[in-house]
Amino acid sequence: xxxxxxxxxxxxxxxxxxxxxxxxxxxxxxxxxxxxxxxxxxxxxxxxxxxxxxxxxxxxxxxxxxxxxxxxxxxxxxxxxxxxxxxxxxxxxxxxxxxxxxxxxxxxxxxxxxxxxxxxxxxxxxxxxxxxxxxxxxxxxxxxxxxxxxxxxxxxxxxxxxxxxxxxxxxxxxxxxxxxxxxxxxxxxxxxxxxxxxxxxxxxxxxxxxxxxxxxxxxxxxxxxxxxxxxxxxxxxxxxxxxxxxxxxxxxxxxxxxxxxxxxxxxxxxxxxxxxxxxxxxxxxxxxxxxxxxxxxxxxxxxxxxxxxxxxxxxxxxxxxxxxxxxxxxxxxxxxxxxxxxxxxxxxxxxxxxxxxxxxxxxxxxxxxxxxxxxxxxxxxxxxxxxxxxxxxxxxxxxxxxxxxxxxxxxxxxxxxxxxxxxxxxx
Amino acid sequence: xxxxxxxxxxxxxxxxxxxxxxxxxxxxxxxxxxxxxxxxxxxxxxxxxxxxxxxxxxxxxxxxxxxxxxxxxxxxxxxxxxxxxxxxxxxxxxxxxxxxxxxxxxxxxxxxxxxxxxxxxxxxxxxxxxxxxxxxxxxxxxxxxxxxxxxxxxxxxxxxxxxxxxxxxxxxxxxxxxxxxxxxxxxxxxxxxxxxxxxxxxxxxxxxxxxxxxxxxxxxxxxxxxxxxxxxxxxxxxxxxxxxxxxxxxxxxxxxxxxxxxxxxxxxxxxxxxxxxxxxxxxxxxxxxxxxxxxxxxxxxxxxxxxxxxxxxxxxxxxxxxxxxxxxxxxxxxxxxxxxxxxxxxxxxxxxxxxxxxxxxxxxxxxxxxxxxxxxxxxxxxxxxxxxxxxxxxxxxxxxxxxxxxxxxxxxxxxxxxxxxxxxxxx
Numbered sequence: 001x002x003x004x005x006x007x008x009x010x011x012x013x014x015x016x017x018x019x020x021x022x023x024x025x026x027x028x029x030x031x032x033x034x035x036x037x038x039x040x041x042x043x044x045x046x047x048x049x050x051x052x053x054x055x056x057x058x059x060x061x062x063x064x065x066x067x068x069x070x071x072x073x074x075x076x077x078x079x080x081x082x083x084x085x086x087x088x089x090x091x092x093x094x095x096x097x098x099x100x101x102x103x104x105x106x107x108x109x110x111x112x113x114x115x116x117x118x119x120x121x122x123x124x125x126x127x128x129x130x131x132x133x134x135x136x137x138x139x140x141x142x143x144x145x146x147x148x149x150x151x152x153x154x155x156x157x158x159x160x161x162x163x164x165x166x167x168x169x170x171x172x173x174x175x176x177x178x179x180x181x182x183x184x185x186x187x188x189x190x191x192x193x194x195x196x197x198x199x200x201x202x203x204x205x206x207x208x209x210x211x212x213x214x215x216x217x218x219x220x221x222x223x224x225x226x227x228x229x230x231x232x233x234x235x236x237x238x239x240x241x242x243x244x245x246x247x248x249x250x251x252x253x254x255x256x257x258x259x260x261x262x263x264x265x266x267x268x269x270x271x272x273x274x275x276x277x278x279x280x281x282x283x284x285x286x287x288x289x290x291x292x293x294x295x296x297x298x299x300x301x302x303x304x305x306x307x308x309x310x311x312x313x314x315x316x317x318x319x320x321x322x323x324x325x326x327x328x329x330x331x332x333x334x335x336x337x338x339x340x341x342x343x344x345x346x347x348x349x350x351x352x353x354x355x356x357x358x359x360x361x362x363x364x365x366x367x368x369x370x371x372x373x374x375x376x377x378x379x380x381x382x383x384x385x386x387x388x389x390x391x392x393x394x395x396x397x398x399x400x401x402x403x404x405x406x407x408x409x410x411x412x413x414x415x416x417x418x419x420x421x422x423x424x425x426x427x
Numbered sequence: 428x429x430x431x432x433x434x435x436x437x438x439x440x441x442x443x444x445x446x447x448x449x450x451x452x453x454x455x456x457x458x459x460x461x462x463x464x465x466x467x468x469x470x471x472x473x474x475x476x477x478x479x480x481x482x483x484x485x486x487x488x489x490x491x492x493x494x495x496x497x498x499x500x501x502x503x504x505x506x507x508x509x510x511x512x513x514x515x516x517x518x519x520x521x522x523x524x525x526x527x528x529x530x531x532x533x534x535x536x537x538x539x540x541x542x543x544x545x546x547x548x549x550x551x552x553x554x555x556x557x558x559x560x561x562x563x564x565x566x567x568x569x570x571x572x573x574x575x576x577x578x579x580x581x582x583x584x585x586x587x588x589x590x591x592x593x594x595x596x597x598x599x600x601x602x603x604x605x606x607x608x609x610x611x612x613x614x615x616x617x618x619x620x621x622x623x624x625x626x627x628x629x630x631x632x633x634x635x636x637x638x639x640x641x642x643x644x645x646x647x648x649x650x651x652x653x654x655x656x657x658x659x660x661x662x663x664x665x666x667x668x669x670x671x672x673x674x675x676x677x678x679x680x681x682x683x684x685x686x687x688x689x690x691x692x693x694x695x696x697x698x699x700x701x702x703x704x705x706x707x708x709x710x711x712x713x714x715x716x717x718x719x720x721x722x723x724x725x726x727x728x729x730x731x732x733x734x735x736x737x738x739x740x741x742x743x744x745x746x747x748x749x750x751x752x753x754x755x756x757x758x759x760x761x762x763x764x765x766x767x768x769x770x771x772x773x774x775x776x777x778x779x780x781x782x783x784x785x786x787x788x789x790x791x792x793x794x795x796x797x798x799x800x801x802x803x804x805x806x807x808x809x810x811x812x813x814x815x816x817x818x819x820x821x822x823x824x825x826x827x828x829x830x831x832x833x834x835x836x837x838x839x840x841x842x843x844x845x846x847x848x849x850x851x852x853x854x
Contacts, residue, residue: 004596004597004598004599007598007599008599011470011473011599034462034463035461035462035463035466036461036462036463036465036466036594036597036598037466037597037598038463039462039463039464039466039467039470039598040466040467040469040470040598040599040600042467043438043466043467043470043471043474044470044599046438047470047474167463170431170463170464171431171434171463171464171466171467172431172434172435172438172467172471173467
């Protein structure tokens with residue numbers, strides 16, 4: 001086999017065999033195929049796409065590029081949850097201890113924030129002392145002991161994904177559903193899970209801006225996951241406004257605690273229960289979604305889910321009492337009256353990043369207590385002087401006026417109440 | 428400026444500014460922009476193309492990536508000739524001394540063979556002792572002294588082209604007319620010439636298989652050359668059969684000598700005169716093509732052109748008396764009767780490469796005396812047992828039977844004489 005021929009075949013719109021894809025991925029992982037050949041291949045894929053069969057083969061080849069964890073021996077099926085990323089999407093923080101309290105073993109691996117979106121790993125890292133750098137076997141040992149572990153992606157799993165992901169970011173080849181699908185699923189398959197609930201985000205704060213693309217991604221994820229032996233459930237949910245009220249790392253940890261106490265924002269509570277119910281059904285801890293919701297609600301009511309979260313943090317060395325608080329708070333008030341009829345979610349995510357909650361460049365360090373608390377969301381009525389949001393920051397050299405203006409510009413205010421009812425879960 | 432944004436812009440089909448293109452080329456030449464980003468950019472160009480303005484900017488940026496030779500001080504204009512490459516296309520070997528004898532200063536830089544096509548530099552290298560590694564200023568000194576120098580491409584001129592060319596070859600991004608145009612012309616512009624006669628080859632042995640693509644390339648070459656201050660003449664000529672009779676390095680040197688003695692194959696003689704006449708007209712050594720042809724024919728008749736060739740070889744250290752001859756010769760005979768109604772020229776080029784005349788891999792060394800002499804060409808009548816070609820070789824381990832079969836398979840024989848008259852020069 002010849003890598004140039006493989007590139008040209010894809011460039012010319014022909015299908016690649018599973019053997020050709022495996023040759024490419026193995027060669028790239030081992031370093032025999034250089035970055036520049038993979039880069040031109042990825043751009044050819046961007047233009048020509050990949051068939052379902054090719055995407056299945058790509059996912060498999062990437063999953064098999066490193067170690068595959070064996071999770072057998074755990075009591076119950078391991079059901080993971082993954083979101084394609086959004087603003088304020090700290091669902092995993094509350095969801096993982098919640099379903100663990102319901103008896104599902106949870107070994108969750110999360111990534112860092114990307115662009116305008118936050119990452120669960122960054123949020124966990126805002127808890128002082130918390131160690132997320134466990135190896136696969138250390139994490140497994142912890143799951144056996146307390147039923148849950150939340151860690152970063154280990155280098156042992158799907159090393160091909162790690163290399164390809166960084167290369168896509170640097171070569172303008174991020175936005176292709178086959179590449180996105182293989183990236184998400186290869187890590188999950190390598191992690192040895194039994195089932196996966198996927199939250200495909202759709203809207204102006206998501207990587208999939210429209211419902212049609214989100215549907216395409218959802219369909220391919222489902223098909224490729226199943227073909228690789230995973231039980232799959234895919235939801236498509238809204239990202240036309242930030243999820244919940246908090247955007248920022250320690251702020252989202254606090255919000256997760258609120259959720260586990262039953263006091264979280266309505267949309268955040270609802271999505272946590274919806275995704276959790278799907279996980280319990282997939283993992284056979286409940287026969288129906290309705291039954292699953294009842295279980296989850298009772299675990300919130302009796303504080304077992306919250307206790308599980310605290311146990312998790314403590315076991316991994318986290319000191320929740322020392323969670324950082326920003327030194328400064330500033331309220332952004334509206335000068336217009338009317339109703340919020342749209343939020344530019346991506347811009348709001350970038351505002352949070354400017355405050356220090358996210359990275360503007362890869363090598364940036366984070367300010368864990370910086371961020372935003374939203375006071376108003378889609379459909380809410382506004383009077384002049386009403387607080388729209390509070391911003392939290394530590395860096396006194398920030399261009400606060402510019403940041404506040406950027407935030408205000410991201411909020412679309414109309415004279416009349418929007419007719420459309422907000423839809424959180426599309427499918 | 429940001430290289431990822433430039434890649435994404437091109438990927439999305441937007442036009443790049445001259446400043447963006449210069450940023451990319453300068454960054455790549457200096458090594459600040461890595462191969463993988465240039466590779467994904469090139470693949471994006473393959474799919475989205477480049478406008479004329481972008482191609483002009485690309486060519487200029489590449490020409491300016493290194494030294495630009497100053498050829499002023501020579502007596503007369505420097506008119507170069509370039510062919511897009513074919514099989515048996517050793518025209519430059521005879522043409523350069525011919526137009527030099529007519530009074531045009533000739534500083535010709537040539538490349539090595541590529542794929543199934545031969546390169547003038549390889550052909551020159553078959554003359555023992557011949558030194559083609561002169562620097563620009565050494566070559567210029569020689570042109571001042573004897574009116575002609577033939578050398579390889581120097582690293583000082585268009586270093587961007589050298590890097591990009593190698594990368595295109597390794598990333599499946601060769602076939603794009605803007606990239607081809609910039610590659611050809613950037614070197615010529617950097618060489619400081621006044622005018623260029625371009626021979627765009629078209630047919631089954633050329634990189635441009637059909638007339639439409641050849642026309643597109645011819646048009647863009649002409650426009651970009653003119654915009655960069657070159658006097659331009661572009662011919663589109665046939666490559667649906669090898670040019671002349673000889674394919675192979677020292678065999679083509681011998682054929683060039685025949686041509687300069689007036690005894691070359693008819694098509695080869697005709698194209699030499701046609702291209703030479705265009706060069707004399709561009710360089711103002713003749714008012715019309717007719718007048719130019721007369722001059723050239725007289726320089727062949729009085730042996731001045733041949734003397735110039737010998738002087739060139741001698742000045743650069745070449746020992747033409749020691750031109751290598753192959754130890755073995757084998758005649759390939761036809762077993763069919765009829766007429767040759769087609770030749771798969773690319774395959775014939777590959778047969779020559781298998782004999783050692785060309786490289787199958789980049790790092791292959793050449794057998795300078797190996798190759799083919801064709802005895803029959805398009806339209807010729809064949810009787811059973813007629814010799815089609817003679818093959819010349821030294822390596823006794825070659826799979827001769829397979830090679831002969833490959834050659835025979837490349838010759839299409841029909842029962843009736845083809846009605847189409849062979850057309851050498853399309854435009």
